[in-house]
Amino acid sequence: MGPRHVAVIMDGNGRWAQMRGRPRLFGHHAGAKRVREIVESCPGFGVKYLTIFAFSTENWKRTQSEVAGLMSLFKRYITGEAEALRKNGVRVRFIGDRVRLDPKLTQLMDELEQMTAENDLVHLTVAINYGGRDEVARATKRLARDVAAGKLDPEDIDVETLPRYLDTRVLPDPDLVIRTSGEARVSNFLLWQSAYSEYEFIDTLWPDFTPEEFSKVLARFGKRDRRFGGVKA
Ligand code: IPE
Ligand code: IPE
Ligand code: MG
Numbered sequence: 001m002g003p004r005h006v007a008v009i010m011d012g013n014g015r016w017a018q019m020r021g022r023p024r025l026f027g028h029h030a031g032a033k034r035v036r037e038i039v040e041s042c043p044g045f046g047v048k049y050l051t052i053f054a055f056s057t058e059n060w061k062r063t064q065s066e067v068a069g070l071m072s073l074f075k076r077y078i079t080g081e082a083e084a085l086r087k088n089g090v091r092v093r094f095i096g097d098r099v100r101l102d103p104k105l106t107q108l109m110d111e112l113e114q115m116t117a118e119n120d121l122v123h124l125t126v127a128i129n130y131g132g133r134d135e136v137a138r139a140t141k142r143l144a145r146d147v148a149a150g151k152l153d154p155e156d157i158d159v160e161t162l163p164r165y166l167d168t169r170v171l172p173d174p175d176l177v178i179r180t181s182g183e184a185r186v187s188n189f190l191l192w193q194s195a196y197s198e199y200e201f202i203d204t205l206w207p208d209f210t211p212e213e214f215s216k217v218l219a220r221f222g223k224r225d226r227r228f229g230g231v232k233a
Pocket of ligand 1 (some may be wrong): 010012015054070
């Protein structure tokens, strides 16, 4: 069985550009172009949920020009891809803290969520200004408000409670997390949700990642033995 939910840390755009003697943003544009074919390959591979890491809560540390370039890329990407996503049955959601984002961007995000809300072929979730720790902190704040308001009894809090407050509350946990570019770390992605995810760290830089390589990674997933702490009968 293939994974139902695949999450991807799309890493290596900067190095891809650097290798070509081009500015980092050139790599981000090349990376954005890759997203469409990976999304479109999902139904054929049986992947119902695809979650992609586009911008982390730590990525604000980059130069002002790279951050601004990424933000305008997100705006242009949403505007340019919206109709194709809608037509292709993709339901788009965004996770991450929107408070720090440009209102023009968050408006486009809201509109894309609304215009694809009836779709069900593939569920694409895009993480922008997302950090796993930040998400847990924001979730805890909302949970604490419910306790303070008398809507939640602290004695009833268990491992099923917190995920209902996370940005991902409507999504299943990822079965497989793929990180491109050879870095073997999580970089604050889906910390709670990936407790029992399988990981694939692959050397390919994100702008070079093709549906063909995607299918190979998915095939390897099928051979894994997921035990969830138990013992295979
Ligand atoms: C990933 O590529 C995209 C973002 C973090 C926005 P990078 O920009 O991190 O590329 P490298 O890791 O520097 O090559
Ligand atoms: C993780 O990549 C974030 C995204 C892919 C959006 P980074 O390139 O920011 O992670 P580090 O800095 O190498 O850990
Ligand atoms: Mg990187």
